[in-house]
Amino acid sequence: MTRRDHQDPNVERYSVPARPDTSLLDDDSTLVTMFMAERTILPSPYYFTEVQVVVREEMRKTLTEWMFEVCMEERCDRDVFPLAVSFVDRFLSIEAVHIDQLQCLGTACMMLASKVVEPQQIPSCRLLQYTDFSVDIGDLLSWEMLVLKSLDWKTNSVTAHNFLSHYLYRLKLPSTVESCLQPQLEVLVAMFVMGKFVLCSFVCII
Numbered sequence: 280m281t282r283r284d285h286q287d288p289n290v291e292r293y294s295v296p297a298r299p300d301t302s303l304l305d306d307d308s309t310l311v312t313m314f315m316a317e318r319t320i321l322p323s324p325y326y327f328t329e330v331q332v333v334v335r336e337e338m339r340k341t342l343t344e345w346m347f348e349v350c351m352e353e354r355c356d357r358d359v360f361p362l363a364v365s366f367v368d369r370f371l372s373i374e375a376v377h378i379d380q381l382q383c384l385g386t387a388c389m390m391l392a393s394k395v396v397e398p399q400q401i402p403s404c405r406l407l408q409y410t411d412f413s414v415d416i417g418d419l420l421s422w423e424m425l426v427l428k429s430l431d432w433k434t435n436s437v438t439a440h441n442f443l444s445h446y447l448y449r450l451k452l453p454s455t456v457e458s459c460l461q462p463q464l465e466v467l468v469a470m471f472v473m474g475k476f477v478l479c480s481f482v483c484i485i
Contacts, residue, residue, distance in 0.1 A: 299444055299448070301448075304444065304445060304448040309445070310442075310445050313437050313441060313442065313445075316436075316437045317436075317437040319433075320365070320369060320433060320436045320437070322365075322368035322369045322371070322372040323372040326368075326371050326372040327339075330371065330372060330373065330374070330375055331371060331375055331376070332375050333377060333378055334371065334375075334376060334378065334381065336474065338378065338381060339367070339368075339371070339381075339474065340473060340474045342367070342381050342382065342384075342385045343364050343367070343385075343472060343473040343474065344473055345382070345385065345409075346360060346363055346364065346367075346385050346388075346389055347360055347469060347472075347473060349389060349406070349409045350363070350389065352409075353401050353405070355393065355396075355397065355401070356396045356397050357440055357465050358392075358396045358438060358440050358441070359389070359392045359393050359396050359397065360392075360469060360472065361438040361439055361440050361468060361469070361472050362392040362395060362396060362436060362438050363385070363388040363389045363391070363392035363393075364388070364472045364473075365436050365438055366388035366391060366392060366426060366430065366434070366436075367384060367385055367388050369429075369430055369436075370384060370388070370426055370429050370430065371384075373429055374425075374429055380422075382410055382413065382414060383410075383414045383418050383419065383422050384422060384426070386406050386407075386409070386410055386414055386419055386422075387419055387422035387423045387425075387426050388426060389401065389406060390403060390406055390419065390423060391423060391426060391427070391434060392434075395434050395435060403416060403419055403420075404416075406419070407419065439468045439471070439472070440465065440468055443461065443464055443465070443468070447460070447461060447464075
């Protein structure tokens with residue numbers, strides 16, 4: 280995987296992802312454990328009506344679309360975006376926020392997710408640039424700590440992307456089909472995370 284160097288955007292850095300561990304993929308108890316872990320961190324489906332006063336679903340959609348664009352621009356690991364949105368939803372499930380705090384929340388969650396997933400986090404200075412400096416470094420660091428405390432420091436969360444490798448492994452598809460299907464599934468997961476519930480057709484060349 281390649282991404283831009285944070286000091287020099289003209290330089291690319293390379294990272295080597297870990298190979299799938301077949302001993303874990305073969306063990307059904309791994310998948311059961313993941314489902315159990317997911318249940319412990321699921322956000323409330325009713326937080327727009329029970330917790331939030333001014334934040335509405337369309338505002339969350341706008342925020343997550345912006346977060347997705349930032350993650351794509353930064354060539355983030357595929358797990359960064361869904362993990363960051365998971366942090367946002369979990370926070371909004373327990374804390375009411377104002378409209379002008381949403382972007383700061385999303386920025387802090389992206390920084391946290393990047394720290395959890397990637398070998399080199401997205402620098403805070405670059406994240407501030409994506410906000411057109413409507414968020415300053417003091418606010419970003421304060422919100423990072425606020426999110427961590429609100430989530431009880433439980434940041435190693437299971438996301439939809441974590442299940443993809445297990446499902447694809449169990450399907451035993453030809454490698455050519457799997458290599459074609461996986462990126463389409465990743466896009467579909469991102470669309471669901473953003474709230475774009477649409478029917479997608481997957482076209483694979485076998």
